[in-house]
Amino acid sequence: MEEQTANENPFAPTVLDVRNVSVLYGNVQALRGVGLSLCAGELRAVIGENGAGKSSLMNVLAGLVKPAQGEMRLAGLSYSPADPGEARRQGISMIHQELSVAPHLTVAENIMLGIEPVSGFWLKRAAMRESARSALAALGSDIDVDALCSSLSVSQMQILEIARATVGGSKVLILDEPTSSLTKEDTARLFHLLRRLKEEGYAILYISHFLEEVQQIADTYTVLRDGRVVGSGSMAEVELKDLVSMMLGRDLGDLYPSHRHSIGPKVLEVEALSSGKRLSSASFSLHKGEVLGIFGLVGSGRTELLRSIFALDAAKGSVAIKGKPAGSSVSVQALWRGGTGMVSEDRKEEGLSVSMSIAHNLALVETPLLFSPGKLEGQAQVWLKAMSVVASGPEQPVWQLSGGNQQKVAMARLLAHKVDIFLLDEPTRGVDIGSKRQIYDLIHEAAGAGAAVLIVSSYLPELLGLCDRLAVMNRGVLLPFRPVSEVSEFSVMSEATAPVPGLEGQSETMTETNL
Amino acid sequence: MSEVSPITNKPGLAMAWRRREILGPLAALLAVYLVFCWLSPSSFAGAANLELILRQTTIVGLVSLGMTIVIIAGGIDLSIGSAVALSTVVIASLLNAGISPIFAALGGIAVGALAGLANGLMVARLKVVPFIATLVSLLVLRGIAKGIAHEQKVDAPLTWLNELLARLDSVAAWQLVPAGVWLFLLMAALVALMLRYSRLGLHVFAVGSNVKTALLCGINVERVELWVYSLCGAFAGLAGLMQFSRLTVGDPTVASGLELDAIAAVVIGGASLKGGRGSVLGTIIGALLMAVLRAGCTQIGLANWIQEIVTGLIILAAVGFDRLRYRQS
Numbered sequence: 001m002e003e004q005t006a007n008e009n010p011f012a013p014t015v016l017d018v019r020n021v022s023v024l025y026g027n028v029q030a031l032r033g034v035g036l037s038l039c040a041g042e043l044r045a046v047i048g049e050n051g052a053g054k055s056s057l058m059n060v061l062a063g064l065v066k067p068a069q070g071e072m073r074l075a076g077l078s079y080s081p082a083d084p085g086e087a088r089r090q091g092i093s094m095i096h097q098e099l100s101v102a103p104h105l106t107v108a109e110n111i112m113l114g115i116e117p118v119s120g121f122w123l124k125r126a127a128m129r130e131s132a133r134s135a136l137a138a139l140g141s142d143i144d145v146d147a148l149c150s151s152l153s154v155s156q157m158q159i160l161e162i163a164r165a166t167v168g169g170s171k172v173l174i175l176d177e178p179t180s181s182l183t184k185e186d187t188a189r190l191f192h193l194l195r196r197l198k199e200e201g202y203a204i205l206y207i208s209h210f211l212e213e214v215q216q217i218a219d220t221y222t223v224l225r226d227g228r229v230v231g232s233g234s235m236a237e238v239e240l241k242d243l244v245s246m247m248l249g250r251d252l253g254d255l256y257p258s259h260r261h262s263i264g265p266k267v268l269e270v271e272a273l274s275s276g277k278r279l280s281s282a283s284f285s286l287h288k289g290e291v292l293g294i295f296g297l298v299g300s301g302r303t304e305l306l307r308s309i310f311a312l313d314a315a316k317g318s319v320a321i322k323g324k325p326a327g328s329s330v331s332v333q334a335l336w337r338g339g340t341g342m343v344s345e346d347r348k349e350e351g352l353s354v355s356m357s358i359a360h361n362l363a364l365v366e367t368p369l370l371f372s373p374g375k376l377e378g379q380a381q382v383w384l385k386a387m388s389v390v391a392s393g394p395e396q397p398v399w400q401l402s403g404g405n406q407q408k409v410a411m412a413r414l415l416a417h418k419v420d421i422f423l424l425d426e427p428t429r430g431v432d433i434g435s436k437r438q439i440y441d442l443i444h445e446a447a448g449a450g451a452a453v454l455i456v457s458s459y460l461p462e463l464l465g466l467c468d469r470l471a472v473m474n475r476g477v478l479l480p481f482r483p484v485s486e487v488s489e490f491s492v493m494s495e496a497t498a499p500v501p502g503l504e505g506q507s508e509t510m511t512e513t514n515l
Numbered sequence: 516m517s518e519v520s521p522i523t524n525k526p527g528l529a530m531a532w533r534r535r536e537i538l539g540p541l542a543a544l545l546a547v548y549l550v551f552c553w554l555s556p557s558s559f560a561g562a563a564n565l566e567l568i569l570r571q572t573t574i575v576g577l578v579s580l581g582m583t584i585v586i587i588a589g590g591i592d593l594s595i596g597s598a599v600a601l602s603t604v605v606i607a608s609l610l611n612a613g614i615s616p617i618f619a620a621l622g623g624i625a626v627g628a629l630a631g632l633a634n635g636l637m638v639a640r641l642k643v644v645p646f647i648a649t650l651v652s653l654l655v656l657r658g659i660a661k662g663i664a665h666e667q668k669v670d671a672p673l674t675w676l677n678e679l680l681a682r683l684d685s686v687a688a689w690q691l692v693p694a695g696v697w698l699f700l701l702m703a704a705l706v707a708l709m710l711r712y713s714r715l716g717l718h719v720f721a722v723g724s725n726v727k728t729a730l731l732c733g734i735n736v737e738r739v740e741l742w743v744y745s746l747c748g749a750f751a752g753l754a755g756l757m758q759f760s761r762l763t764v765g766d767p768t769v770a771s772g773l774e775l776d777a778i779a780a781v782v783i784g785g786a787s788l789k790g791g792r793g794s795v796l797g798t799i800i801g802a803l804l805m806a807v808l809r810a811g812c813t814q815i816g817l818a819n820w821i822q823e824i825v826t827g828l829i830i831l832a833a834v835g836f837d838r839l840r841y842r843q844s
Binding site: 310312331332333334335336337342344346349350351352353354355356360361363364365366367368369370371372373413 | 711712713714717718720721724725727728729730731732733734735791792
């Protein structure tokens with residue numbers, strides 16, 4: 001008990017105490033004797049690479065998975081929830097990375113889902129709206145409780161989920177990668193909110209890949225590797241590089257490869273491209289051997305830009321690839337054949353067909369008319385080896401892989417088809433550091449071999465570390481590219497958040513980032 | 516993590532996985548078969564009865580092949596019963612018009628394929644939800660069949676077409692089962708091979724498991740959908756030929772509800788109505804299971820209503836086991 005109360009506040013009562021928990025999936029041991037404790041008002045970061053056991057631990061706490069052994073106590077009482085509903089009733093709520101809101105219901109209906117105030121058979125709508133409004137107000141948010149959830153931004157949905165947890169009486173909140181799809185301001189707002197929750201005595205478990213952010217917000221940390229706790233303690237007493245080496249079990253070295261690419265002729269020219277409401281104007285050119293980065297906040301039109309170039313969205317304006325007109329007039333198939341390939345930002349919903357095997361996923365582009373499955377698997381095996389994908393083999397369904405390995409498969413599809421123009425949308429989102437490093441190396445090698453790479457990302461350090469030139473996307477407008485040596489984190493951020501002259505009418509993306 | 520990549524190539528894994536998928540339905544089929552063998556020992560296990568079951572499975576089996584493709588591609592086809600009826604009417608009318616049997620048969624199949632193409636156009640081009648598009652065809656095709664037939668059975672001259680599903684006489688006994696059954700088995704093998712070894716097959720799975728990925732990979736989703744529904748319609752046309760063979764007349768009211776038997780067979784066989792999963796072998800097992808049940812109940816004198824309840828419960832059990840298995844993995 002002594003070592004567990006060694007938090008910065010020795011008077012706070014221990015809310016959650018987990019001891020010696022093990023989890024088995026079939027014959028794979030996901031957790032081996034994991035223990036941690038959490039006090040009221042404490043925010044503990046749980047960090048580790050993908051596949052280290054973070055999700056398994058959270059799933060045990062949230063009642064999604066039953067541990068094979070171990071003991072859990074919540075507020076001093078034995079805790080073994082049968083399902084997430086029971087976990088929530090007993091006081092633990094989980095906010096998943098993929099937010100779960102019902103898009104056709106209103107904010108109030110979503111917040112009160114499962115705990116609706118009723119009188120007999122009938123719903124007490126006024127009471128429901130009032131509870132929802134006060135729960136949101138307590139979080140400092142003024143989201144309209146009558147708005148449909150489909151109209152909310154990601155950060156608003158996140159607040160909605162936190163409100164759902166607090167109004168249900170949860171005292172322990174588990175947040176899984178809460179900032180992965182948030183802009184910098186939204187992240188700052190979320191941190192402000194988390195500090196407020198801590199002051200009110202909530203205990204928070206916080207899972208994240210963003211170590212810099214974790215350092216800002218967490219009081220304590222627990223590092224998992226291969227299903228074991230390999231380190232824990234007070235955040236104030238640990239350095240970033242120590243966390244990284246605990247996570248990896250080794251030193252990482254420099255995360256970003258040094259970039260010195262020889263720039264060749266233009267291969268992609270985009271002129272006055274526009275599409276729908278989100279993308280109003282983009283013009284640039286990409287050269288052979290060059291890595292271009294586009295930074296933009298959520299809703300800035302960066303994804304629409306890539307989709308328009310890749311003929312997935314209808315667009316106006318002109319696109320020329322290797323001197324030939326492209327854009328909406330050509331088919332996606334023709335683009336792949338011509339050596340252009342895209343990685344989607346949404347790996348599970350678009351990038352990969354997760355129920356299909358790795359081999360089949362790689363073969364979807366330019367499938368032979370007739371084929372032998374063994375041959376496809378043999379070809380895929382080459383790429384699995386080359387990219388050190390951790391998988392049981394090319395016939396394994398993609399959903400069984402970790403996020404980092406899935407992303408490597410998505411990248412392998414481009415390499416396997418000898419693509420020389422890479423369009424990459426958030427290529428390292430939700431990917432562990434080890435895989436990130438590999439993906440950066442791949443991009444670097446491809447550019448070194450003469451490929452042209454366009455990366456869209458909301459993670460600025462990676463763009464600064466990886467790209468030759470960088471541009472900002474702001475409310476549908478692509479600003480001019482500049483060499484990375486001439487930009488700073490500050491200059492990029494101010495460009496991304498500055499009002500765009502002459503575009504006052506297009507303010508809906510602005511309100512979306514506001515709470 | 517990246518230096519140690521425990522890649523072990525197990526080429527048999529995919530096949531083992533597939534086999535596991537059909538293990539449940541196969542066990543259920545054997546169980547039901549053995550139960551009936553035990554309840555009516557003398558006749559049920561005999562070769563004659565097996566032949567009867569195979570002949571009875573052929574029609575629902577043929578439409579289920581098409582339904583398997585459609586369901587794997589994430590769609591549904593409610594119109595196949597009506598397409599079967601239309602096919603019988605067209606074949607009878609063509610025979611009456613003096614067309615040779617082979618061309619009458621091809622005409623019936625072609626009408627089915629055209630009906631399927633119409634479904635495909637509604638789904639792929641007009642973006643009508645498959646359920647609604649094929650509900651439209653269910654009504655329209657049935658109406659056309661009744662119109663052509665003037666709302667009565669269409670008599671047709673007896674030809675060799677009527678022997679496709681008839682019990683073999685002693686001279687032809689070496690064929691084991693009549694030509695129609697062989698044709699069904701051949702088609703089943705072709706569809707199974709198509710699904711596993713051809714581009715169309717892989718793309719059917721891809722469209723069913725994730726349309727967005729298919730689009731990103733440059734797959735022509737519209738074309739895949741046109742193929743899928745046309746094939747399903749062609750199989751309904753072929754099933755119409757078999758139906759005509761048995762009835763010896765064109766009947767615009769026949770095969771109503773056949774689409775639901777086909778869906779049941781496909782689902783018992785382990786397919787998912789969400790798309791991306793399903794197999795020909797599973798579907799055939801599903802169709803056989805229902806045929807064995809029907810034959811068995813009839814032979815031990817159980818009423819039709821018991822059959823229907825049992826079939827319903829078997830579908831429920833099939834889906835339940837499937838869920839259980841997926842939760843485990």
